[in-house]
Amino acid sequence: MFYKRMVGNVLSKFRCARDNSSAIPRWRSHVRQLLMVGFVCAFVIHAAQSETIPERVDTALVISIDVSSSVNDDRYRLQLEGIAAALEDPGVINSVLSGPLGNIAVAVVTWADDPRLAIPWTIIGSAEEAAKMANRIRSLPPQDGKFTCLGGMMRYTADKVLFRLPVPATKIVVDVSGDGADNCSAEGLLSNARRDLISAGATINGLPILEGPTSEGLEEWYRDNVIGGNSAFIMPANGYSDFERAFRQKFIIEMSALSVGPLADNSEPASPNSRRPAR
Numbered sequence: 001m002f003y004k005r006m007v008g009n010v011l012s013k014f015r016c017a018r019d020n021s022s023a024i025p026r027w028r029s030h031v032r033q034l035l036m037v038g039f040v041c042a043f044v045i046h047a048a049q050s051e052t053i054p055e056r057v058d059t060a061l062v063i064s065i066d067v068s069s070s071v072n073d074d075r076y077r078l079q080l081e082g083i084a085a086a087l088e089d090p091g092v093i094n095s096v097l098s099g100p101l102g103n104i105a106v107a108v109v110t111w112a113d114d115p116r117l118a119i120p121w122t123i124i125g126s127a128e129e130a131a132k133m134a135n136r137i138r139s140l141p142p143q144d145g146k147f148t149c150l151g152g153m154m155r156y157t158a159d160k161v162l163f164r165l166p167v168p169a170t171k172i173v174v175d176v177s178g179d180g181a182d183n184c185s186a187e188g189l190l191s192n193a194r195r196d197l198i199s200a201g202a203t204i205n206g207l208p209i210l211e212g213p214t215s216e217g218l219e220e221w222y223r224d225n226v227i228g229g230n231s232a233f234i235m236p237a238n239g240y241s242d243f244e245r246a247f248r249q250k251f252i253i254e255m256s257a258l259s260v261g262p263l264a265d266n267s268e269p270a271s272p273n274s275r276r277p278a279r
Contacts, residue, residue, distance in 0.1 A: 112145020
């Protein structure tokens with residue numbers, strides 16, 4: 001890139017000045033060296049930021065993945081593959097790039113007993129960047145867990161994930177998928193975390209995976225206890241083999257929705273600096 005060549009030229013001049021510094025009073029040589037180094041550092045930082053970080057994004061999307069004990073290795077891989085395949089799908093890419101800004105920010109949270117930020121916030125503004133994210137998702141290692149602590153995941157997302165969003169977003173979406181209801185959170189944790197996410201401007205969408213003994217009534221439980229915010233919806237998967245289809249369809253709806261979140265009235269975009277961490 002051009003700025004790399006320019007930095008090389010500056011460094012070359014810096015070396016020449018250093019080699020000839022015997023002809024210059026020592027203090028002047030030191031000042032000149034400091035100024036050159038400061039210029040190089042400032043220029044590199046500015047150039048890198050201007051090329052990789054936009055001022056804002058259309059959507060900030062948190063993808064949460066259930067890794068509790070009911071999710072064996074095969075089921076875990078089916079989830080990862082379904083998410084990765086969606087990011088490579090032409091329809092999904094078109095829905096991302098056709099937004100007003102043509103970009104999104106994505107973070108991935110895995111959760112069971114304890115949530116973990118598996119992939120920090122990453123900007124996607126091209127098919128190539130989406131493909132890189134798909135490869136990162138496919139390579140995520142398994143995470144040990146026993147319980148379905150959905151309330152803990154929402155609390156973590158409100159306190160730790162949304163608060164780290166590096167740029168403002170026009171809308172914020174939290175995707176929640178899993179094959180069972182919460183079975184470990186303290187009373188009130190789930191409802192309070194859900195309320196705080198919605199207050200922070202997030203729309204919470206649900207993808208209940210209807211497979212196994214915990215699937216009975218799961219869609220209704222997600223509707224009553226998980227989803228929330230403007231235009232929130234449920235997209236159930238009829239088993240893990242149907243996860244890829246459900247996730248892809250949900251992703252396209254989320255990216256192409258004309259009114260998702262409280263900012264659809266052309267108010268100012270949500271900013272990570274304007275949101276308080278939930279208490």
